[in-house]
Amino acid sequence: MSNPDAPPLCLPTTATATTTNLPESQHQEQTYRLDSIDSTITIRQFPSQGISFQLWPAAATLVTLLDRHKLRHHPSNTASPLSSTLITPHRRLRILELGSGTGIVGIAAAALLGAKVTATDLPHALPNLQFNVAANAGIFEPHGGAVEVAALQWGEKKDMEAIGGRDEYDLILGSDVVYHDHLYEPLLETLKFFLLGTDRKMVFVMGHLKRWKKESAFFKKANKYFDVDVLHTDTPSNGSRVGVIVYQFLRKKKN
Ligand SMILES: C[S@@+](CC[C@H](N)C(=O)[O-])C[C@H]1O[C@@H](n2cnc3c(N)ncnc32)[C@H](O)[C@@H]1O
Numbered sequence: 001m002s003n004p005d006a007p008p009l010c011l012p013t014t015a016t017a018t019t020t021n022l023p024e025s026q027h028q029e030q031t032y033r034l035d036s037i038d039s040t041i042t043i044r045q046f047p048s049q050g051i052s053f054q055l056w057p058a059a060a061t062l063v064t065l066l067d068r069h070k071l072r073h074h075p076s077n078t079a080s081p082l083s084s085t086l087i088t089p090h091r092r093l094r095i096l097e098l099g100s101g102t103g104i105v106g107i108a109a110a111a112l113l114g115a116k117v118t119a120t121d122l123p124h125a126l127p128n129l130q131f132n133v134a135a136n137a138g139i140f141e142p143h144g145g146a147v148e149v150a151a152l153q154w155g156e157k158k159d160m161e162a163i164g165g166r167d168e169y170d171l172i173l174g175s176d177v178v179y180h181d182h183l184y185e186p187l188l189e190t191l192k193f194f195l196l197g198t199d200r201k202m203v204f205v206m207g208h209l210k211r212w213k214k215e216s217a218f219f220k221k222a223n224k225y226f227d228v229d230v231l232h233t234d235t236p237s238n239g240s241r242v243g244v245i246v247y248q249f250l251r252k253k254k255n
Pocket residue numbers: 051052053054055056057058059098099100101102103120121122125152153154174175176177179183186
């Protein structure tokens with residue numbers, strides 16, 4: 001994923017290690033090439049600071065699929081697994097990203113879909129997320145995209161209402177958000193709030209790398225409320241037994 005030829009990251013003056021208490025000397029940069037728009041996203045990570053400060057495998061998969069979707073009309077391209085999901089609305093697409101971490105998925109979606117993205121996470125993750133959004137504004141703004149950053153703790157109704165509520169969004173994205181079992185219920189509450197509380201057809205697209213058997217409990221609960229379908233499966237890499245799977249969650253059809 002890293003590209004040694006990528007230009008150095010321009011550090012915006014509004015977000016620095018001093019203001020965020022992040023150890024600037026420990027930061028790492030990771031680049032991701034978007035072929036369809038001939039651009040490179042650069043993401044600042046602090047792997048020593050925990051899970052919110054590093055890129056996770058499902059994020060790369062979602063970005064690759066979004067890039068392929070943008071290339072779908074190119075003669076060399078194969079079909080996009082997101083074609084039936086990413087229906088262009090009559091207005092600029094509005095996307096909510098849950099558990100954004102470093103922000104690469106939201107930034108890529110803004111650039112590739114010209115979407116207005118609200119990238120959310122727990123408060124401690126927001127300064128680095130905001131930093132990466134500002135550092136990559138030159139990639140998404142020329143394509144009509146915009147990214148705003150907001151706190152959203154899963155299951156917190158006041159956070160969900162503060163970002164505009166149910167009718168604000170067309171699509172929800174998440175990558176590697178199913179891992180600790182105590183987070184299954186709050187994440188499901190968040191999905192129920194946004195997907196079940198509106199008459200509009202809302203979809204959650206989730207990239208997921210299975211790590212533990214216990215994760216089947218999340219899917220079992222999710223199946224009570226949503227039709228969950230697989231849109232794409234990565235070929236396992238680096239000796240892994242499983243690859244990232246991309247799921248679509250839709251409100252369950254009434255029988
Ligand atoms: C494994 S990381 C994935 C980050 C990013 N989506 C990616 O794929 O690179 C999970 C993310 O979920 C966030 N998260 C964990 N618990 C959360 C909660 N209760 N509410 C909101 N976000 C949460 C973490 O801060 C972290 O950024």
